[in-house]
Amino acid sequence: MRVVWTVVGFLGGGIVGLVLVLPRLRFLRPRRVLACDLCQRRHRRLLVAMVLLAALSVTGFGLRASQKARELPACVADVSISEGRRVIDPQVPRRGSLRSTVRSVLTAPVSGLALAFAEVRGRGLCSVGDPPITLAFVPQSKDHPGSMVGEVFLSSPTPRINPVRAAMLARHESRHVDQWAVCSTIGGIGLLPVAYLVDSTVYPGSENHFEQSAGLDAGGYAPPPHPPVGPRPWAVAFWVAVVLVIGRRRIRWAVRTLVRRHSTHAPDRCPVHTPGWT
Ligand SMILES: [Zn+2]
Numbered sequence: 001m002r003v004v005w006t007v008v009g010f011l012g013g014g015i016v017g018l019v020l021v022l023p024r025l026r027f028l029r030p031r032r033v034l035a036c037d038l039c040q041r042r043h044r045r046l047l048v049a050m051v052l053l054a055a056l057s058v059t060g061f062g063l064r065a066s067q068k069a070r071e072l073p074a075c076v077a078d079v080s081i082s083e084g085r086r087v088i089d090p091q092v093p094r095r096g097s098l099r100s101t102v103r104s105v106l107t108a109p110v111s112g113l114a115l116a117f118a119e120v121r122g123r124g125l126c127s128v129g130d131p132p133i134t135l136a137f138v139p140q141s142k143d144h145p146g147s148m149v150g151e152v153f154l155s156s157p158t159p160r161i162n163p164v165r166a167a168m169l170a171r172h173e174s175r176h177v178d179q180w181a182v183c184s185t186i187g188g189i190g191l192l193p194v195a196y197l198v199d200s201t202v203y204p205g206s207e208n209h210f211e212q213s214a215g216l217d218a219g220g221y222a223p224p225p226h227p228p229v230g231p232r233p234w235a236v237a238f239w240v241a242v243v244l245v246i247g248r249r250r251i252r253w254a255v256r257t258l259v260r261r262h263s264t265h266a267p268d269r270c271p272v273h274t275p276g277w278t
């Protein structure tokens with residue numbers, strides 16, 4: 001059973017998922033936490049969330065694997081990135097390197113989910129770049145060139161761009177695939193969207209760290225403004241408030257422990273779930 005939960009934890013939440021799921025099942029879990037019904041309830045909720053996330057990952061992985069089974073045509077860079085039509089170039093891309101295989105596997109769950117979306121809304125797939133990324137044409141808002149989801153670039157039909165620009169863009173998006181691979185390993189399929197959201201609220205536009213590390217110029221971003229806009233105070237205040245709300249019980253425990261000079265708990269509760277600030 002422990003093996004099952006290890007797999008579920010990793011598929012659902014990456015390394016963070018493992019840390020969240022495993023200590024509670026094993027020796028690190030203190031007895032008084034087992035006796036605390038609020039901890040039990042929280043743990044059950046966490047397991048349900050992990051199972052749902054893991055199921056989503058496995059579904060995505062399956063979809064990606066079944067799509068990988070049929071070879072994609074190579075994108076004709078100047079045509080395919082620019083126009084939302086099916087690419088029927090007969091040229092088959094050569095086999096990827098070990099690095100590209102590893103990141104394909106790591107990003108497969110989220111790539112598969114993107115493909116499922118493209119299947120419903122999109123108009124054709126092709127493969128571009130080295131290591132390759134998959135291009136899916138999905139009509140999106142007009143001024144948005146596209147989004148990288150795992151290894152799949154959901155691209156809207158945009159005005160024609162030249163091969164050099166297309167190659168630069170492919171390189172930029174390929175860096176985003178690396179980011180997806182790293183984030184998915186650390187925190188599962190949900191980490192990158194959350195991290196990107198937090199970063200883009202605190203550091204907007206060209207100051208976004210994910211875009212900076214992918215290359216602003218190649219991605220079609222303007223240079224960061226002087227003086228910089230970020231960190232934006234309201235965004236920092238908002239996310240600090242979110243952390244305080246999430247960690248309020250631990251803060252309560254820390255305050256009470258400081259006041260009483262030792263950790264205390266009610267008979268049927270763990271210290272964190274024991275009410276009272278002093
Ligand atoms: Zn508790």
Ligand SMILES: [Zn+2]
Binds near residue numbers: 173176210211214219
């Ligand atoms: Zn980008």
